[in-house]
Amino acid sequence: MSAAPSDQLVELRHGERRVLLAPAVGGAIAAFDETHGERVIDWLRPATPAALAARDPLGMASFPLLPYCNRIRDARFVFDGALVDLSGDGNGFAHALHGNAWRLPWRVGDTSKSRARLHLRHEPSREAAHHWPFAYEATQDIALDADALAVTMSARNLSDRPMPFGMGHHPYYPRTRNTRIHARVAAMWHSTPDLLPTHAGPHACVDAMASVEGMSADAFDLDNNFAGWSRAATIAWPDEGRSIMLDAETPFDHLVVYAPASHPGLLCVEPVSNVADWINLDVDRAMKGGAVLQPGESVSARFAWTTCVERGVAERVRDA
Template sequence: MSATPSDTLVALRHGARRVLLAPHVGGAIAAFDETRDDRVIDWLRPATPAALAARDPLGMASFPLLPYCNRIRDARFMFDGAPVDLSGDGNAFAHALHGNAWRLPWRIAEVSESRARMHLLHEPSRAAAHHWPFAYEATQDIALDADTLSVTMSARNLSDRPMPFGMGHHPYYPRTRNTRIHARVAAMWHSTPDLLPTHAGPHPCVDAMASPEGLSADAFDLDNNFAGWSSRTATISWPDEHRSIRLDADAPFDHMVIYAPASHPALLCVEPVSNVADWINLDVARAMKGGAVLQPGESVSATFAWTTRVG
């Protein structure tokens, strides 16, 4: 069935599993949980009532990144021979961050018991989050079943000119002293103090993630992009709780971000993204930085999924 824009949460259910969507909070997922033996298991960090009341995407369980992921240096770049200035887009951060879709209300276009489609139409203007100078539309198709929560992200360039583009999602996971991250990547992007990439190279966390024990979420102070995520698979596990969640992604989600800050020991993000931070200003091979250019009318679509395991 179809629905109109709403400030209410939308619940998807499959047996004891539940997903809460907050379309009015940047098209975010507010919770993903299940009930076992009268105990609620949070697979993603749930949004608090305060975060929902404040409509704070950073307080959600996961939110979409469109039409680019992570930071753009000084909110400026050159594209197709012309400067693009995003400094007036209403973003409160030092550099343009995560695009604008997470700061705009989405609408529920279709919904059933275990599936939903969220839709966003962006038309440029000089107003805050509408400041991105290219028209585009995006959808998120979300499906819940007995094992997996999948999200298919799609976007189409509605402008009459090419548009630089990237996409991803920004999930927060429960973080405990025993949380481990397992993944195989080629290199970590080292960065400046204000988190802009400088070069991709080795780091102990790369080897730790590939080890049987995995990387402890507390081992390093991380807010970094990773290149060469060729398997596009990562697992977050809680060995003491005998449970894990596996992230699988399609191309072009060829890059991964880990946010595990030492200063905020409750926060952990392992993000599927199609471009590294500041990709559009980086003078490196496309394979190392990702990102794309959508021609007028061109579309892109890709799926990622979380598969849970207990026992």
């Protein structure tokens, strides 16, 4: 198929499963659902028409994080002996947040019924939402099949100097009072009130997520990074007889769980390659993640959401 204009939604289908992409809204996924009889199951929280009209990435189902994940303290860091100041990049936050790819339009490349490729090329600029003093290009290869939605993220440093780098994705899941989270992590990063990490250590949620029952999404007030992730997590709705498993390749070795008590409808379980403010943290790289790409160097990694609806549930839905 020919490339679609980037300001249009791109629909992928496989049987009764559907994905909507919003290239103009930071290369985001706008919806991932499937139909059983008259019931539509939302595997990710779908974007509303208002969020799409406003081109609000925070209102999407999931959006890419490049060239770093989460926050950078005071939007500043020193790299290779030079100060990098991101305070004027138009992000609207006290600390630089999630890079710039989520606030830029992506271009649609090759597409088919169940696959699409999205492209982004960034050149250094002082314009709002564009300032990152390193040139890079990125792609998302998004594929839908009978079991999973897979995303392969790739990036290449186009600068003539090394570039600090991190990547991830920021999915929102439907959150109910019965939602459970299953994951194995080594430690939780404790943080300041403005969500900058201080130290990694134990927390009751680490044990809760590793338990057979999993952790209730309402059990803790969380907006935290986790180190030593096994690169697999499951979000389950046992009362609905369904679950979705997130699995990832390295360097998605870190996890973010966002389950705020103040917003009981929000739940994020995010695969990321670096913890917040990694570039300013003086700790071992294995604990904080992040990377440095040399000129011309590339990185690529895949993650996927595999869905499961219990057979009895699917049959009841079809027969309803």
